Amino acid sequence: MAKSFNEKLVDLLKTDSRFVDDEGELVKAAVIDRAWKIDRDMVKLLLGKPEIKKIFFDEIEGHWIFNINTFTEYISGKNFLANSYTRFRNKIGLTIDDKFLRERGEVSLVWPYKDCVLEGGQTKEQEKRKEIFFNEILAQDEIDRLFDPKVLTNFKRYTVDDEQPLCHSRAGGNPAFKSDENGTIKENLIIKGNNLLALHTLKTQFRGKVKLIYIDPPYNTGNDSFGYNDNFNHSSWLTFMKNRLEVAKELLKDDGSIWINIDDVFGRENFVRNVLWQKRTSPDMRAIIGDGHDHILVFAKKKEHFKQIANRLPKTEKQRAVFKNPDNDPKGLWVSSDFTAQGFRPNQMYKIVTPGGKEYNPPEGRCWKNVESVFLELMKGERMWFGQDGCGVPRRKTYLNEVEDNAVRSWWTNDEVGHNQEAKKESIGLFGVADSFLTPKPERLLQRIIHVCSNEGDIILDFFAGSATTPAVAHKMNRQWITVEQMEYVENITIERIKKVISKKSKKTGKMFEEIECDQGGISKSVNWQGGGNFIYCELMKYNEAFMDKIQKAKTPKELEKIWKDIAKNSFLNWYINPEIPEDAVRDFREIGKTEGGMEKQKKLLAELLNKNQLYVNLSEIEDADFKVSEADKKLNKLFYRSKYDG
Numbered sequence: 001m002a003k004s005f006n007e008k009l010v011d012l013l014k015t016d017s018r019f020v021d022d023e024g025e026l027v028k029a030a031v032i033d034r035a036w037k038i039d040r041d042m043v044k045l046l047l048g049k050p051e052i053k054k055i056f057f058d059e060i061e062g063h064w065i066f067n068i069n070t071f072t073e074y075i076s077g078k079n080f081l082a083n084s085y086t087r088f089r090n091k092i093g094l095t096i097d098d099k100f101l102r103e104r105g106e107v108s109l110v111w112p113y114k115d116c117v118l119e120g121g122q123t124k125e126q127e128k129r130k131e132i133f134f135n136e137i138l139a140q141d142e143i144d145r146l147f148d149p150k151v152l153t154n155f156k157r158y159t160v161d162d163e164q165p166l167c168h169s170r171a172g173g174n175p176a177f178k179s180d181e182n183g184t185i186k187e188n189l190i191i192k193g194n195n196l197l198a199l200h201t202l203k204t205q206f207r208g209k210v211k212l213i214y215i216d217p218p219y220n221t222g223n224d225s226f227g228y229n230d231n232f233n234h235s236s237w238l239t240f241m242k243n244r245l246e247v248a249k250e251l252l253k254d255d256g257s258i259w260i261n262i263d264d265v266f267g268r269e270n271f272v273r274n275v276l277w278q279k280r281t282s283p284d285m286r287a288i289i290g291d292g293h294d295h296i297l298v299f300a301k302k303k304e305h306f307k308q309i310a311n312r313l314p315k316t317e318k319q320r321a322v323f324k325n326p327d328n329d330p331k332g333l334w335v336s337s338d339f340t341a342q343g344f345r346p347n348q349m350y351k352i353v354t355p356g357g358k359e360y361n362p363p364e365g366r367c368w369k370n371v372e373s374v375f376l377e378l379m380k381g382e383r384m385w386f387g388q389d390g391c392g393v394p395r396r397k398t399y400l401n402e403v404e405d406n407a408v409r410s411w412w413t414n415d416e417v418g419h420n421q422e423a424k425k426e427s428i429g430l431f432g433v434a435d436s437f438l439t440p441k442p443e444r445l446l447q448r449i450i451h452v453c454s455n456e457g458d459i460i461l462d463f464f465a466g467s468a469t470t471p472a473v474a475h476k477m478n479r480q481w482i483t484v485e486q487m488e489y490v491e492n493i494t495i496e497r498i499k500k501v502i503s504k505k506s507k508k509t510g511k512m513f514e515e516i517e518c519d520q521g522g523i524s525k526s527v528n529w530q531g532g533g534n535f536i537y538c539e540l541m542k543y544n545e546a547f548m549d550k551i552q553k554a555k556t557p558k559e560l561e562k563i564w565k566d567i568a569k570n571s572f573l574n575w576y577i578n579p580e581i582p583e584d585a586v587r588d589f590r591e592i593g594k595t596e597g598g599m600e601k602q603k604k605l606l607a608e609l610l611n612k613n614q615l616y617v618n619l620s621e622i623e624d625a626d627f628k629v630s631e632a633d634k635k636l637n638k639l640f641y642r643s644k645y646d647g
Contacts, residue, residue, distance in 0.1 A: 005051070006080060012049060016042065024597065025085055032072050046071075084591035085601060091585040092609070093578040117143055117196070118240040144613045147200040147247075150193070151541040151617040152640060153633050158495070159534040160504040166536060168635035176639050177536075183642060184209055188475065188533070189482045190494060193540030195463040197616060198484040199247045201540065202461075204641050206482070210251045211458035213258040214449055214470050216441060217241065244463065251461060255305035257453045259298050272298040272306065277445060278414045281421060296449075311452050312405035316416075323400040326388065336385045336395035340366040347371050356390030369396070408452055418442025427467065429521040430500055431493075443522030446473040454479060465490065468497040473522065475501050476529045495537060504531040543627065545615040547571050551603050557593035560602050561586070567606060572614035 003011070010026055013019050019030050034042045043066055047053050056071045057064040074080060117138045138146070155166035155176075168176050178186045185205055191198050218237075248258065257272065275296040300306030323333035340362055341348070348367040352360045352375070362368055368375065378384050378396065386392045414422075423440035446469055450460060456478040462470035465485035474481040475498065485494050503518035518524075518531030542549070547567055554560050568579050592601050617627045619641065622634060629637075 005055075008049070009052060012045060012052065016045060025601075028075055028080070031075055035068055035072050035075070038066060038068070084588040084595075085605075088585055088588040088592060088605060091578070091582055091588065092605075093576050117146065117243050118236055138612060142612075145618050145620070146197070146613045149201045149204050149619040149641065150197060151619055151622050151627070151629055151633065152191075152201075152538045152637055153541040153629070154537070154539045155633070155636050156537045157534060158499055158502065158537065160502050160532060165632075166538075166636060168632065168639060176636060185640070186480060188471065188480060188498075188535035190465070190471070190490070190498070190535060190537045191482070191484045191540065192486065192490045192537070193484070193542075193616065194486050194545070195484045196244055196247070198540060199244060199251070199463055202482065203247065203250055206251050206459065206461075208251070208253055209459055210461045210482075211253055211256050211454045212450060213248055213252065213256070213260075213461045213463075214446065215248075215258075215260050215462055215464045216466065217260070217464050248461075248463070249301060252301040254302045255300075255309045257298060257300045257306055259296050259449050259453075270300045270303045272300050272303065273410045274298070275410050275412060277412045277417065279420050281414055281419050306453070309453065309455075310408070311455070313408055313448070313451070314405055315403070316406075319406075320400065327385075329382070329397070329399075331399050331401075333400040334397045335400075336397055339369050339384070339394045339396050341369045342366055350375075352394050354386040354391050354394070356386065358391040360394060368394075412445070412448065416444075417448045418444035423469075426521045430497060430519060440467065441469050443469060443473050446470055447477065447523045447526075450474055450477055450479060465494045468494045471535075472497055472501050472519070475533055475535075476523055476527050498535055501529075502531055502533045502535070541617040541627070541629065541633075543614050543617050544571050544610040544612070547610060548607060548615070551606050554599075554603070557590065557599060557602060560593070560599070560606060561589065564589070564606055564609075567609055571609075572611040573609050574611050577609050 013026055013031055014024070018034070019027055021027050031042075046056060046066075047064065053064065056067055056074075058067055059065075156163050157166050166176055180186055191201075245258075245260075252258065259275075275298060276293045277296055278292060279294050280292045320333075323335050325333050343366070345367045348369070348371055349362060350368065350372045352368070354360070370378070375384075383397045385395045385397050419442060420440055422444070423442040426443060427440060450473060454460060458479055460470065460474040460479045460481045461483070462481075463484040465471070465483040468483065471481040471483045483494070497519075500519040518529065520529070523529070547563065550563050550566075551560070554563060565581065567573070568581055573579055589602060589605070592598050592605070595601065617629065619637065621627055622629050622637060
């Protein structure tokens with residue numbers, strides 16, 4: 001059957017990728033925007049088809065003039081794009097002029113989503129376009145209570161002995177959560193849920209109390225796990241990171257710092273250093289110039305405070321090895337150094353007589369390092385060395401316990417802090433196989449970062465938990481830690497790793513002695529890790545997010561139809577959505593499922609119905625019977641939030 005004029009025009013416009021969305025549908029607003037700008041490429045495209053040219057161009061003295069008004073009015077007409085996809089959107093209330101950013105003409109800015117929020121849902125580490133509909137970018141006027149603290153649920157405490165549901169009071173009447181004298185929770189936490197919303201939830205308890213944030217986010221290279229690609233990939237990635245870092249900064253103490261593999265976000269005045277980590281042990285022979293290092297950008301919340309707390313690095317074994325004690329000096333190990341200095345200074349040109357009776361004057365062109373009175377004090381303190389026979393050239397002793405630890409440099413070799421292969425071996429040691437993460441980090445790298453800018457008892461935060469390297473190392477270094485993960489592997493990877501860390505010694509059947517069962521890989525031996533401690537797991541309580549999960553997991557169009565009815569009846573819809581399910585809309589929905597990529601289009605359409613402000617249950621609605629929050633969870637939330645919840 002011959003194609004209609006409409007179909008021919010749509011097919012022609014779709015050949016220009018600027019006018020097509022991620023589902024292969026034509027974006028009318030993008031076409032209209034280019035028309036008003038008299039885009040040369042689009043005009044040339046239209047001129048190339050005679051039957052289209054004669055409708056939208058006027059001939060004047062041999063020249064073809066583009067009739068913008070005729071073209072834009074035609075494209076804007078309600079019958080244009082009258083396919084099942086468009087008809088469904090019209091009937092269900094998803095097409096409102098200028099409502100969605102993906103349909104706006106003005107998204108040609110350098111950073112089009114700068115003032116928006118990328119909610120950024122994700123369920124699989126490397127899933128990309130198939131989950132684009134989870135990653136909506138919300139304009140500010142669409143954000144109502146998105147950042148309100150959320151109800152927490154499914155509390156569990158994991159100890160060296162077992163795991164138990166968290167009770168609102170412990171044995172002896174002790175409260176469920178340990179806290180300090182200021183009421184700040186002193187518990188290690190794993191929180192499952194969207195990390196942007198989890199960070200806003202954590203503000204109520206931990207604003208200004210976190211000493212160190214380390215994150216290893218998706219890098220947005222096109223080959224990594226940043227599953228939020230769209231027509232403005234870099235812009236959406238910047239928005240994704242900006243949203244999270246703005247709230248993360250609020251959680252930091254004034255002397256806190258963030259270590260992260262991205263660009264300047266905390267202000268140039270608070271930039272500390274770009275640390276280069278040598279992540280490979282050998283060059284990549286496939287590359288023209290091998291990728292041998294990663295960047296870790298370090299920002300302080302307030303640089304003047306950070307300077308006062310940064311810790312130096314302990315001396316290495318190689319550095320310690322040069323210190324000896326051949327004369328059994330009671331002050332301990334020492335190393336000797338040259339007692340001369342370059343140049344001529346009259347008050348430093350005296351004769352030295354050694355204990356063995358030999359006389360020395362400074363060599364030509366040099367003088368002694370100190371004036372004679374200082375030298376005599378050094379002699380009195382037995383801090384000069386003249387060799388075993390007492391006749392050697394004068395040298396000054398420096399004791400090991402007097403030498404400062406090493407200043408931190410910006411170049412970290414894999415000898416010092418490990419490499420990617422080491423990280424993979426650590427994973428194999430824990431789980432039997434290497435985990436699926438593309439950018440594993442060795443425990444020694446995290447040990448260095450945590451040592452430099454925190455002390456025992458400080459709070460460490462990582463809101464991209466992944467395989468839980470950060471909390472594992474923080475736990476072994478006696479820090480309090482908080483980590484957030486929204487992926488499903490939180491239970492079989494993130495939690496399991498920390499369970500292995502806190503395990504303890506036990507005596508097995510038939511064995512005479514206790515054996516260490518806890519994680520002995522990574523930094524365990526260097527810190528003499530013997531297991532112990534505990535942590536609490538909880539989740540942001542889902543509402544519309546639960547419907548998102550159902551949409552994602554659906555296998556057939558029939559399942560999606562059933563979910564649509566459930567959504568219409570039981571979820572919070574966007575205010576502009578028609579909750580009715582007209583029969584002709586159902587027919588259009590079924591037709592969409594028969595097209596190429598039909599189920600993904602259907603999933604996206606259903607996801608657009610849901611109000612993103614209600615992905616999780618807001619704390620303010622904890623008493624609303626519709627959300628079915630249990631009495632136990634109400635009590636635990638009251639204890640967690642304290643004054644923030646008066647239920």
